[in-house]
Amino acid sequence: MLALIVGGPIVLVMLFVKGWLRPGGLKAAGARQVNGLAWWEWLMGALIPLMAAAFAQPAGMKLLGVSEGDTDSPRGAFLESACAFVPGVAVAIFLARLMNKSAPSAGLSPSKTDAPFGLAGFAMAVPVIVFSNWVGERIYTQLTGQTMPTIGHSTLASIVEYKDDPWTWGTVAISVIVAPMLEEIVYRGFLQSMIVRLTGIPGLAVVLTSAVFTWMHWPSVEGSWPALVPIAVLSLGLGIAMERSKRIGVPIVMHMAFNAVNIALAVLR
Numbered sequence: 001m002l003a004l005i006v007g008g009p010i011v012l013v014m015l016f017v018k019g020w021l022r023p024g025g026l027k028a029a030g031a032r033q034v035n036g037l038a039w040w041e042w043l044m045g046a047l048i049p050l051m052a053a054a055f056a057q058p059a060g061m062k063l064l065g066v067s068e069g070d071t072d073s074p075r076g077a078f079l080e081s082a083c084a085f086v087p088g089v090a091v092a093i094f095l096a097r098l099m100n101k102s103a104p105s106a107g108l109s110p111s112k113t114d115a116p117f118g119l120a121g122f123a124m125a126v127p128v129i130v131f132s133n134w135v136g137e138r139i140y141t142q143l144t145g146q147t148m149p150t151i152g153h154s155t156l157a158s159i160v161e162y163k164d165d166p167w168t169w170g171t172v173a174i175s176v177i178v179a180p181m182l183e184e185i186v187y188r189g190f191l192q193s194m195i196v197r198l199t200g201i202p203g204l205a206v207v208l209t210s211a212v213f214t215w216m217h218w219p220s221v222e223g224s225w226p227a228l229v230p231i232a233v234l235s236l237g238l239g240i241a242m243e244r245s246k247r248i249g250v251p252i253v254m255h256m257a258f259n260a261v262n263i264a265l266a267v268l269r
Helices: 002-018 039-063 068-072 074-100 114-144 154-161 166-199 202-216 225-245 249-268
Strands: none
Touching: 002 114, 039 074, 039 166, 068 074, 074 154, 074 166, 114 225, 114 249, 154 166, 154 249, 166 202, 166 225, 166 249, 202 225, 225 249
16 A cells, blocks of 8 residues: 555656646547537537436336335335436437447547557556545545544445445445446546537646546535545546547546456455
């Protein structure tokens, strides 16, 4: 763990030297071609899957006979997440394929090399995420005099509590595979592209998209704001990976790896 904490600043210095973290560095590397669609079309691409998930969740739960009180159980938690994420990701994939026809150079289509590049990007991001989490925990302790909770995310806490229940592993599958696909297509694929389309500044798009992404995770950390620090840092890394690789599959793989490692560490703790 100490090696990862020390490695965080080293990786940041390396990225700065390479120009990835410098103002205008991403633009200098060549921006994605997102002009095939208007900014409002990119925005609708981001909103429609989220709306589909929001409407499908209560409808699916009602159809399956799951009440709000049941969502505290492993079965209820799985069905609640599945009813939202599965329809949401289906709509997101459909829109990505459709929008790729008008903006084929925007990076919405996957590639065979996405997995190795995504895993390499995750390995590079890990020390920075660990270091940022370490800093956030110490700031929290200094300000409040309290120790950070071991697990700051509600879904992760539920997985750990009910890890021996078979339904929990359905929630794990949603968290590791389905949720990252939906979130990356929506945030990096559509929302970030919208901001690049409006501003022409990829670095600004990465920062603004990460701000929205982090804010949307606020309910999941139940008011424990330091838990948002690694999420924000991860999001910045995902955004940079999208602009550098110009392929949505790279941040998807990075996000999947992050969720999988987080769950594994929490369950095996």
